[in-house]
Amino acid sequence: MSDRIRATYRITASESESRVRAEALAAEQSIEMPVSAVTDPRVLEGVLARVEEIRPHAGTFDVVLGIAAATTGNEAGQLANMLFGNCSLQPEVELVDVEFPEGYEKGFPGPRFGIEGLRVLTGARGRPLTCTALKPQGASIDYLAAVARTFALAGVDVIKDDHGIANQAYGTFAERVPAVQRAIDGANRESGGRTLYAPTFSGGARALAEQARIAHQHGVKMALVAPMIVGLPAFVELQADLDVPIMAHPAFAGGRIAPKVLLGKLFRLLGADATIFPNHGGRFSFGRETCLAIADAARAPWHGLRPVLPVPAGGMSVERVAEMRATYGEDCMLLVGGGLLSARDRLLERSREFVAAVAAPR
Amino acid sequence: MSDRIRATYRITASESESRVRAEALAAEQSIEMPVSAVTDPRVLEGVLARVEEIRPHAGTFDVVLGIAAATTGNEAGQLANMLFGNCSLQPEVELVDVEFPEGYEKGFPGPRFGIEGLRVLTGARGRPLTCTALKPQGASIDYLAAVARTFALAGVDVIKDDHGIANQAYGTFAERVPAVQRAIDGANRESGGRTLYAPTFSGGARALAEQARIAHQHGVKMALVAPMIVGLPAFVELQADLDVPIMAHPAFAGGRIAPKVLLGKLFRLLGADATIFPNHGGRFSFGRETCLAIADAARAPWHGLRPVLPVPAGGMSVERVAEMRATYGEDCMLLVGGGLLSARDRLLERSREFVAAVAAPR
Numbered sequence: 059m060s061d062r063i064r065a066t067y068r069i070t071a072s073e074s075e076s077r078v079r080a081e082a083l084a085a086e087q088s089i090e091m092p093v094s095a096v097t098d099p100r101v102l103e104g105v106l107a108r109v110e111e112i113r114p115h116a117g118t119f120d121v122v123l124g125i126a127a128a129t130t131g132n133e134a135g136q137l138a139n140m141l142f143g144n145c146s147l148q149p150e151v152e153l154v155d156v157e158f159p160e161g162y163e164k165g166f167p168g169p170r171f172g173i174e175g176l177r178v179l180t181g182a183r184g185r186p187l188t189c190t191a192l193k194p195q196g197a198s199i200d201y202l203a204a205v206a207r208t209f210a211l212a213g214v215d216v217i218k219d220d221h222g223i224a225n226q227a228y229g230t231f232a233e234r235v236p237a238v239q240r241a242i243d244g245a246n247r248e249s250g251g252r253t254l255y256a257p258t259f260s261g262g263a264r265a266l267a268e269q270a271r272i273a274h275q276h277g278v279k280m281a282l283v284a285p286m287i288v289g290l291p292a293f294v295e296l297q298a299d300l301d302v303p304i305m306a307h308p309a310f311a312g313g314r315i316a317p318k319v320l321l322g323k324l325f326r327l328l329g330a331d332a333t334i335f336p337n338h339g340g341r342f343s344f345g346r347e348t349c350l351a352i353a354d355a356a357r358a359p360w361h362g363l364r365p366v367l368p369v370p371a372g373g374m375s376v377e378r379v380a381e382m383r384a385t386y387g388e389d390c391m392l393l394v395g396g397g398l399l400s401a402r403d404r405l406l407e408r409s410r411e412f413v414a415a416v417a418a419p420r
Numbered sequence: 421m422s423d424r425i426r427a428t429y430r431i432t433a434s435e436s437e438s439r440v441r442a443e444a445l446a447a448e449q450s451i452e453m454p455v456s457a458v459t460d461p462r463v464l465e466g467v468l469a470r471v472e473e474i475r476p477h478a479g480t481f482d483v484v485l486g487i488a489a490a491t492t493g494n495e496a497g498q499l500a501n502m503l504f505g506n507c508s509l510q511p512e513v514e515l516v517d518v519e520f521p522e523g524y525e526k527g528f529p530g531p532r533f534g535i536e537g538l539r540v541l542t543g544a545r546g547r548p549l550t551c552t553a554l555k556p557q558g559a560s561i562d563y564l565a566a567v568a569r570t571f572a573l574a575g576v577d578v579i580k581d582d583h584g585i586a587n588q589a590y591g592t593f594a595e596r597v598p599a600v601q602r603a604i605d606g607a608n609r610e611s612g613g614r615t616l617y618a619p620t621f622s623g624g625a626r627a628l629a630e631q632a633r634i635a636h637q638h639g640v641k642m643a644l645v646a647p648m649i650v651g652l653p654a655f656v657e658l659q660a661d662l663d664v665p666i667m668a669h670p671a672f673a674g675g676r677i678a679p680k681v682l683l684g685k686l687f688r689l690l691g692a693d694a695t696i697f698p699n700h701g702g703r704f705s706f707g708r709e710t711c712l713a714i715a716d717a718a719r720a721p722w723h724g725l726r727p728v729l730p731v732p733a734g735g736m737s738v739e740r741v742a743e744m745r746a747t748y749g750e751d752c753m754l755l756v757g758g759g760l761l762s763a764r765d766r767l768l769e770r771s772r773e774f775v776a777a778v779a780a781p782r
Contacts, residue, residue: 146674289651
């Protein structure tokens with residue numbers, strides 16, 4: 059059994075340099091010192107990253123490093139450090155893929171609910187799940203609760219907070235979340251629906267623990283967390299504290315880790331049950347291939363970790379539902395936020411159109 | 421008094437689009453929905469980010485947004501979210517500067533020791549401080565302690581762990597840190613020196629709290645933390661728990677936040693006392709201007725926050741000491757790690773040469 063993580067880096071440099079650059083990267087991402095100065099054979103054998111492959115491209119080349127799993131200490135932050143800590147500062151280097159050795163995943167939570175758990179909780183079968191967002195931050199809690207009630211009456215599966223709605227003075231978690239949950243509970247009782255509320259969890263460990271306590275007390279059944287905002291180690295600790303599905307938000311995740319690696323594989327390993335990404339053709343410039351690669355990384359069989367719901371988002375509309383179902387199939391969650399809120403007085407009707415479009419036979 | 425954070429973004433797009441792109445960015449980084457769908461005048465007035473300026477460049481333009489300070493909830497993660505959360509996913513957008521309104525900094529720790537506090541602790545006056553690194557990870561604790569003893573006998577001011585040395589099974593914090601601190605204490609007693617040890621703090625909140633306890637118990641007087649690895653909120657909480665100076669490591673900080681903003685301003689606001697960055701001409705491709713901008717952001721008068729030691733690093737050598745002093749002046753810390761360890765059997769002599777070069781009259 060290998061004890062090596064296979065990390066693939068794309069390096070923008072001439073092919074003639076590839077061997078030298080690959081060896082330098084192997085040192086950078088492990089011992090971070092001249093190999094010639096290492097005296098301990100166990101370090102050379104068991105700690106120094108190995109160059110496993112060099113594959114040339116046009117104007118770039120891919121280097122596969124074998125990173126010793128032991129160097130990551132089975133800890134999310136240190137894993138990020140060994141994969142992309144120092145080389146994040148080298149603009150010519152991009153992390154484009156990662157594969158873990160068998161059994162490595164046991165040191166991490168992985169998704170507790172995954173796709174099937176979310177289908178059980180929402181009762182959504184044979185179609186994508188639906189999701190919308192409470193916005194804007196700064197609106198009164200009464201307003202947000204009323205909007206949430208409307209969405210729930212329309213039968214949207216998941217209502218998440220806008221990722222910018224956190225724990226601000228004008229709408230603290232402690233005031234907002236119980237009020238919104240109550241509004242959704244009321245609507246569910248009236249309609250017989252099972253709409254879930256996923257409020258934004260944010261802040262340091264103490265704040266997160268307090269938010270988990272409040273959420274549990276008020277029957278909140280889902281959570282929205284941006285792993286790169288709260289920090290990867292805090293995300294893992296929060297996952298252990300919460301007994302509800304977690305939706306990962308990609309805020310602050312831009313840069314040169316390939317989206318399928320960070321939003322797909324890493325967030326899945328760390329325990330997200332659903333992962334939001336900016337869909338192609340929206341407000342962001344991810345291409346279709348990038349988006350499909352994220353969805354594939356979230357759902358494909360992988361180390362026995364539960365599959366995770368891909369959540370294409372970022373400027374989506376009801377008009378795109380059919381096309382998104384054709385692209386992602388039924389095991390996904392469709393998120394339309396501003397595209398519903400733009401309806402203003404027709405919010406309930408527009409939300410119902412969204413729900414109906416997702417439930418319609420293909 | 422303004423309640424707006426001025427955030428400057430460089431957008432790679434044609435000038436004819438600048439107004440539309442600027443308005444879209446203002447919505448993205450605040451309410452994240454169509455402005456036309458907002459009904460609450462308080463949200464339009466007090467929450468929606470404003471386009472304050474548009475400055476064209478060749479092929480790019482700079483947009484200054486006025487982001488409502490209240491939207492950040494005085495919390496490190498949410499500040500990152502409002503500054504660069506969603507637009508981190510737009511590769512054409514780079515955050516190039518940030519200015520806070522007067523008094524905003526009071527919601528954050530800021531450096532507790534800063535440059536003067538580190539000079540008091542080390543006794544280093546009228547010259548740069550010296551720093552080196554314990555490497556490689558995976559070496560035995562006895563070896564690392566012996567290397568630390570040698571560095572301390574040579575009179576290096578600060579010995580930090582390599583940032584890859586964390587809490588791995590082959591050298592846990594609990595085993596390594598007391599042993600290394602003891603070796604340095606012994607050397608200090610023999611030499612009359614005041615060398616500080618800055619071990620790597622890593623992991624989630626529980627691990628960090630336990631490491632803080634161990635460090636305090638064993639008289640550790642400095643800490644090395646990578647804010648992007650532990651997460652910005654955890655970094656702030658750790659700062660409150662520790663009563664020693666903190667050196668920020670830039671691992672995982674690459675991407676499209678200008679280095680002076682993240683490594684200079686933000687890490688200073690959050691309480692780092694010294695900030696490491698990859699110096700020009702080393703293993704990384706930061707240019708001289710970028711490095712000087714980081715140093716300036718760390719040291720220039722700013723909101724009454726203590727100045728922070730710039731720590732140029734990343735493949736530095738004893739031979740470059742004079743040039744680095746000429747570049748950064750005396751209020752800096754010079755970090756040479758692998759460049760000392762390469763001396764192998766001549767480690768003590770080489771370390772003494774480093775110390776002497778930094779202390780030599782200019």
